Amino acid sequence: MNLFADIRALVLDALADLTREGVLPDGLDTANVAVEPPRDAAHGDMATNAAMVLAKPAGMKPRDIAEALAPKLTADARVAEATVAGPGFLNLRLAPAAWQGLVGTILEAGEAFGRSTMGSGKRVNVEYVSANPTGPLHVGHTRGAVFGDALASLLEFAGHDVTREYYINDGGGQVDTLARSVYLRYLEAHGQSVEFADGTYPGDYLKPVGEALKAKVGDAFLDKGEQYWLTEIRDFATEAMMDLIREDLAALGVEMDVFYSEKSLYGTGRIEAAIQALDDKGLIYTGTLEPPKGKTPEDWEPREQTLFRSTAHGDDVDRPIKKSDGSWTYFAPDVAYHYDKIERGFDALIDVFGADHGGYVKRMKAAVSALSDGRVPVDIKLTQLVKLLRDGEELKMSKRAGTFVTLRDVIDMVGPDVTRFVMLTRKNDAPLDFDVDAVLEQSKDNPVWYVQYASARVHSVRRKAEEAGIDASDAALRGADLTVLDHEAELALIAKLSEWPRLVEIAARTNEPHRIAFYLYDLASVFHALWNRGNDEPSLRFVQEGNSATSQAKIGLAAAVSVVLSAGLRILGVVPATELR
Structure with a gap:
């Protein structure tokens, strides 16, 4: 039950009555008529903009429409009062029975309350994390993992058919560097002294991989050039890193439906097929690009390349798809990968990337638009940087990783539930300060504790x-x-x-799961306020000793709060608390 949708339906019915009575002209478009909470709660329970949006097409003053609409609405038992405000806004107060009945609806529906059919079963692919398989996930990956996973759960709650997907970047030079790094650990496992240079990865996480390689091949690769071992160690190391990443994700409560290998695109004709699909649309040509911004003519060497005419689909410049030496650019397999998503029949695509992918957005949107003829939308969400603080100092290093704080480091400090909730206390495109000390405090300023405290109070x-x-x-x-x-x-x-229910649909429509966290904090705040008033006004306490009937109604209200808190927390991937220690 969506009470806002129900009252909007009432407004639309009243407008139809006014049209039949000749007060309003025929053919008015009511698509933008909304019913929502007023900006100031003192003005009422709900407000509608009906008179404001219909005034111009109706050729009438907004206030005249509002005054005609008001008595139609108050004729309904759910509406106690309809007041015209300002130039023509209509503020509504609902009868107590409308609110009281909602509690019963929530208790009957359980956690299905708020579920929506707006998604209509449309298939959505949410790609997130997709970290290079060269080491453990770091704190930045953690934010993307939490955001993507919560978004996928939100979309499922709103009626979409969601696939969670991880794109394994195992086709580039970084996996060769990984193989060389593992080889050094392999030599180390044989008692040799090694030095990490040329961008190799020095983290301790590769020590067990080197030991495992030794156990597998013995001394077969000792004193051998990399032409003898690079391919085999690359595959071995990549799989070891993906096992580590899967373990990290599992610790965070993230489970992927699909792990898709970039390497599977090479030598299979998939890249060629995707580029041919663009060529068939007249979007591939040979040309020379203008020098990048900030480059002087002395820095720039013009050369012919195979280009994708991405400007035809909203990009700022056309993009190289094949280098002058005939090899694919890094963009080509990404195009092929998204073409594969389209071919798999998804109705919408969502990519969750780190802040360093800002320049990637327009070109990828152009590619998807071109490949799907504009049929499949793609929303690219960028997650900004996370600054991890402890004792007032920024944490930047991890012995395990060598150069960065890992996802496991964060979980070890605060646990998965706190990690997930905190990562959603800011919009994805805003930087986030993750203060380890603050998120473990028991205070209203700590949103994680404040929401979980409300959940625990209901159980108490x-x-x-x-x-x-x-x-x-x-x-x-x-x-x-x-x-x-x-x-x-x-x-x-x-x-x-x-x-x-309204909040769920808004959050799903905008792909913004942080709205769920914000709402849960607000709901907890109103609940705690009622609880605290009960300390001074015994009649407001949830348990009225000696009066079972009244107690059951008040406990029913608390239980309805628990229903919504639990549903919201589960969307975020957080286990609702039944008690706090």
């Missing part, structure tokens, strides 16, 4: 009811007389609960 209410001999079972709460929930603080909490 039910335990207290049982101790008082009050039946607080689900069946008893569903059968409670909810009309006793008539205090303004209780109605305010129900009003906040009513926003959940």
